[in-house]
Amino acid sequence: MSKALDGVKILDFTHVQSGPTCTQLLAWFGADVIKVERPGVGDATRKQLVDVEGADSLYFTMLNHNKRSITLNTKNEKGKEVLERLVKTCDVLVENFAPGALDRMGFSWERIQEINPRMIMASVKGFGPGPYEDCKVYENVAQCAGGSASTTGFLDGPPVVTGAQIGDSGTGLHLALGIMTALFHRERTGKGQKVLAPMQDGVLNLCRVKLRDQQRLKAGPLKEYSQFGEGIPFGEATPRAGNDSGGGQPGRILKCKGWETDPNAYTYFITQAAVWEKICDVIGEPEWKTKAGYATPPERLDKLNEIFERIEQWTMTKSKFEVMEICNPLDIPVGPILSMKEIAEDEGLRKTGTVVEVDHPERGPYLTVGSPIKFSGMDVEVKRSPLLGEHTAEILKDVLGYSEEEVEELKSTGVTDVVKKIAAE
Numbered sequence: 001m002s003k004a005l006d007g008v009k010i011l012d013f014t015h016v017q018s019g020p021t022c023t024q025l026l027a028w029f030g031a032d033v034i035k036v037e038r039p040g041v042g043d044a045t046r047k048q049l050v051d052v053e054g055a056d057s058l059y060f061t062m063l064n065h066n067k068r069s070i071t072l073n074t075k076n077e078k079g080k081e082v083l084e085r086l087v088k089t090c091d092v093l094v095e096n097f098a099p100g101a102l103d104r105m106g107f108s109w110e111r112i113q114e115i116n117p118r119m120i121m122a123s124v125k126g127f128g129p130g131p132y133e134d135c136k137v138y139e140n141v142a143q144c145a146g147g148s149a150s151t152t153g154f155l156d157g158p159p160v161v162t163g164a165q166i167g168d169s170g171t172g173l174h175l176a177l178g179i180m181t182a183l184f185h186r187e188r189t190g191k192g193q194k195v196l197a198p199m200q201d202g203v204l205n206l207c208r209v210k211l212r213d214q215q216r217l218k219a220g221p222l223k224e225y226s227q228f229g230e231g232i233p234f235g236e237a238t239p240r241a242g243n244d245s246g247g248g249q250p251g252r253i254l255k256c257k258g259w260e261t262d263p264n265a266y267t268y269f270i271t272q273a274a275v276w277e278k279i280c281d282v283i284g285e286p287e288w289k290t291k292a293g294y295a296t297p298p299e300r301l302d303k304l305n306e307i308f309e310r311i312e313q314w315t316m317t318k319s320k321f322e323v324m325e326i327c328n329p330l331d332i333p334v335g336p337i338l339s340m341k342e343i344a345e346d347e348g349l350r351k352t353g354t355v356v357e358v359d360h361p362e363r364g365p366y367l368t369v370g371s372p373i374k375f376s377g378m379d380v381e382v383k384r385s386p387l388l389g390e391h392t393a394e395i396l397k398d399v400l401g402y403s404e405e406e407v408e409e410l411k412s413t414g415v416t417d418v419v420k421k422i423a424a425e
């Protein structure tokens with residue numbers, strides 16, 4: 001089956017997480033992603049959080065599927081020549097170096113345009129143009145600067161970062177969309193362009209409901225926030241809202257049977273207005289359907305603590321899956337708090353290819369997350385990540401037209417390096 005991005009060549013100059021998530025998506029969808037790495041070293045994540053001595057880490061393998069790896073010292077003159085040929089040949093260059101690194105290497109946007117006017121150059125940086133544009137940025141810094149941390153956590157506690165990597169993987173997703181848009185535009189104009197996805201901007205985009213609430217504060221207290229019902233005054237900025245639901249339908253995380261010993265025996269429960277009557281019946285409070293102060297959503301806003309405490313008395317008599325089984329047929333929106341262990345063992349996610357087992361010559365089988373986007377006209381097959389420089393010779397010869405002798409010379413002068421042989425797979 002052909003892939004949507006067959007024939008698109010990506011010069012993948014990314015490392016760590018944000019950039020690699022972007023190019024992994026493009027690789028899954030059929031692009032030929034050529035990952036350029038420093039000889040002998042490679043992407044720093046290969047050797048970070050190592051769990052199997054001598055093997056590429058899960059950090060690396062889970063972010064670099066379906067790619068090819070070439071080692072190249074791009075600070076060496078001969079290496080720059082190879083890189084220039086790659087720029088000429090490829091459709092997109094993706095990078096997430098610290099600000100200015102590509103310019104220092106001699107590959108400014110102006111130079112890239114000279115080499116290949118059709119090139120799309122796509123970058124992740126921590127911040128967009130402005131006072132912080134030169135800063136190096138990692139995930140949690142972006143979560144803090146993008147408004148997520150100040151609005152996550154409980155009112156009486158410090159700001160909290162979330163486990164979802166919205167700064168890195170979230171920005172990678174944004175960049176992938178930017179690249180696809182620029183490729184589509186190039187179809188019409190024949191010209192490439194520069195695409196920038198700053199991590200602060202990506203996080204803020206995902207936090208837009210919190211900027212919505214910032215502006216709503218001018219009109220009075222945010223009545224759907226628990227603190228309204230608790231009589232706690234609002235300050236000048238959108239507060240942390242614990243586990244309150246982000247929209248107009250109040251929700252909370254509630255204990256389920258076994259919560260005393262299982263840290264994930266909880267459910268998310270939403271008191272959607274449309275199913276209020278069914279909720280009242282399920283929890284054994286049928287009179288709340290018509291009782292003054294309980295019957296309509298606005299009346300209930302100052303009683304959310306009491307209401308959720310009552311619902312929790314009911315959820316505590318059931319497992320999180322029983323809550324789901326009872327509420328789902330009634331259209332009451334609930335969701336179990338799933339642990340990573342439960343997700344790893346979830347048969348449904350395996351069947352859909354969202355959790356995939358991949359084999360690797362150095363580390364053996366491991367689990368990864370497959371494409372979260374499904375297509376009716378294309379299968380997304382997850383192939384193991386490349387070893388460092390595994391495809392150096394084939395890329396130099398088949399993509400760039402180097403001869404065997406020239407490849408040997410590049411190796412002997414350290415521009416690229418000799419690649420270890422892979423035991424039979």
Ligand code: CAO
Pocket residue numbers: 015016017018019036037038039044072073074075096097098099100101102104105124125126135136137138139168
């Ligand atoms: N050959 C020779 N040199 C190479 C090379 C190659 N193949 N690949 C990279 N290098 C060089 C770069 O040119 C750079 O050299 P200079 O600093 O001398 O110009 C150097 O390696 C290191 O690049 P870096 O500064 O990007 O790396 P770092 O580990 O110090 O910083 C990070 C990492 C992530 C903080 C920084 O890259 C950054 O801020 N990136 C943008 C934001 C971002 O993506 N953050 C997400 C990180 S987690 O996903």
